Amino acid sequence: MGNLSQFLGIEVYRDTTGLYLNQAKYATDLLKKFGYENLKPSLTPMATGKLISKAEGQVLKNPTLYRSAIGGLQYLAYTRSDITYLVNKMSQFLQTPTDAHWKALKRVFRYLKGTLKHGLVIRKSDNLDIIVFADSDWASCPDERRSTAGYCVYLGDNLVSWCSKKQHVVARSSTEAEYRALAHCASEITWIQSLMKELKIP
Template identity: 50%
Template sequence: MATLDNMFALKDLGKLNYFLGTQVQYLEHGFILNQSKYVDDMLQRICFSDLKSTASPNNLGKNLSINDGVPLTDPFLYRSTIGALQYITNTRLNITYMVNHISQFLKASTDAHWQATKRVLRYISGTKNYGLLFQPSHSLEVSAYSDVDWAANIDDRKLVVAYCVFVGGNLVSWSSKKQTAVARSSTESEYRALAHTTSEIIWL
């Protein structure tokens, strides 16, 4: 810091506590990143501050279709809410799959898609203090987990590949993305998931 100060005009603002919607909570060994204030601000902006919380972000076993429900007369709220939820996935990988799913109906959103979105909002309202824990580690070992939802999309039967990658026990990368191709079997879909995960590991 002192060396940089000799060359550039710097101001020490102390420890980072809040930046671009992300809060830093310091622990004795490590820190937690979460977006609880961002969640509160978003819920207040769309007048959903008093939502009743739910235990999961989606109804298990129910996949949405583009033909579900009645088209929204004003889709702006749906689209802006999805955008905010996508930003929250920066620290909340447990909603990534569902946010990816409801993001596929931005072009022609319906009341059924909005109900699914409200369930995600109910979930994060009750778990807004959840976040990412980072702790010091002597190991730089890379480990990863992958999964696939075969033929998940009712409309085109394309699969969704998801993975998360850890370095030294700390989560550093994750993804949940619908693929461009249709897998002919569950085995093929699993191999696709492994290929995407391996590519990410090699890049890291």
């Protein structure tokens, strides 16, 4: 069948340095679908220092468009860990999206416009240590005061798992929020270790 070049919308490129996965065509089609192919690119997917609330702005007349955009971005996040936090955040407003939420979502599209070729790189590595980076944003939700936790899991030099998720309970301190983020990481590490053990890889 030849070398793999595309699988479920994910483009695959291989050379002597490693394997490259991206969804450039899918992202381009997504921009065209919403009429954003001529947007001015943005360097970042979100404005810093501003918390988005559920009650902010006027309710959209066509919320289906917003939900469709979120669905498209969720699939794109399979190879784009850089938009995971934003997609998670904007998914929290699916029930009653407003024009303020759509404006924030448009910023994500502007960021995609300038980073179409971004994706995952998988390289050969003799090191199979599991390394994890975790963080939490204490009380970052202005509506419920719940924290957001995130982590990235590396197997050797390669990113294999990542997550950004609102915590289930209200943390009473930043330390508690950090420990809860670490608990999520410990669970993910345990699962990856069991998978590697099943594959007989130490």
